[in-house]
Amino acid sequence: MIEYRIETDTAGMRLDKLLRKRLPTVPVSHLFKMIRTKKVRVNGKRAQPEQLLAEGDVLTIRGDEKTLRGEDRPKVDRPPPPVDPSQLVILREDDWLMAVNKPSGMAVHTGSGITGGTLVDYVRAYLGPKAVRNDFTASPAHRLDRETSGVILVAKRRPAMVHFTEVFTHGLSKKRYLTLVKGKMTKESGVIDLPLSEHQQTAESKARRGVNMQDALTRWKVVKQSGDAALLSCAIETGRTHQIRRHLAAIGHPVLGDKKYGDFAYNRDVQARWGLKRLFLHAERIEFPHPDGSGKVAVEAALPPELRDVLKRAALLP
Incomplete structure (x- = not known):
């Protein structure tokens, strides 16, 4: 855990700006996630990104100090290659x-x-x-x-x-994923309501208060079924790390191509039969209220060609 006491020179600064200044190696999206999951507190209370800090405030940040400060990152002797x-x-x-x-x-x-x-x-x-x-x-x-x-x-x-x-x-977005899983589903749709252990919990935190379990809910629906695999549409109502992959593995239908939670022998088999060389999980659609207040927006991304080819070889697409 990291603790800061706000001094005169930082009084009046927004919380999110101070965090970016003090923890420059932590991605901005992760800093905001830490705020909304109450890992960042001001005077022991839940904080807000736009909150103005006052002199004497105590800012506490839960997490491994070396990781947050970037001290565990490998040293890079040359700059990363340019991107197009x-x-x-x-x-x-x-x-x-x-x-x-x-x-x-x-x-x-x-x-x-x-x-x-x-x-x-x-x-x-x-x-x-x-x-x-x-x-x-x-x-x-x-x-x-x-x-x-x-x-x-x-x-x-x-x-x-x-x-x-x-x-x-506050769960105001709707995310939909397409995934190909092992096995034949016994129902057309279902809900997985299974708490998951906090992915980024430190060893010190586990030793002090045990494993922190977080609520997690995934809704799934069969899009197409073959003899030994099913194409599912999944919607998540919580955003836990690897949620869909962990949930589907827990009910005996691991995502194909999953090198962490999957069935490794079956993955080798479908790679040989259908040419699957990657994780079959695709964020197909997201719906959210636009930040300008104009209403809801939906954005979709078509299934990539390499995944469509796998479905054709698996007789799940014409």
Whole structure:
């Protein structure tokens, strides 16, 4: 845990701005997630991104100090390779946001062993000088696993990021995913209401208070069924790390191509039969209230060609 006492020179600064200044290696979207999940507190109380800090306030940040400060990141002797912004697939863009179709294999942020070619790099290269506005740098408003493809939202302005923090905190968005899973489903649809352990809980926290379980709910519906695999449409009502993958594995229907929670022997089999070389999980659609107050917006990303080819070989598409 990190603790700061607000001094005279930082009094009056917004909380989100101070966090970016003190923790420059932590992705902006993760800082906002920490605020909305109450890992950042001011004087022991829940904080807000736009909150102005006063002299004497005590700011506490839950988490591993070395990780938060970036001290555990590998040293890079050379700069990351340049990126070609023309490769960015933009589904929607306006003055507030971008909706990008992220390919499988592209990390959203830098991290352990990832030094360049991230979604952040592509977005900021595309925007150029316009990537920074009023001391805020355009950043993804939520996350997708590196191997998951599909729609991801990018906030281009600080008010947009604050808005999306509220949207994802209060469940005001609707996300829909397509996934191919092992086995034959016994029902046409179902709900998985199964708490999941906090993915980023530190060893110190586990030792002190045990494993922190978080509510998690996934709704699934069969789109197409074959003899030994099913194409599902999934909607999540909570945003836990690897939620769909962990939930489906827990009910005996792991996502195909999943190298962490999947059936490894079956993955090898479907790679040989259907040519699946990646995780079959795609963020197909997201619906959300626009930050300018104009109403709800829906953005969709078509299933990538490599996944459509797998479905054809599996006789799940004509």
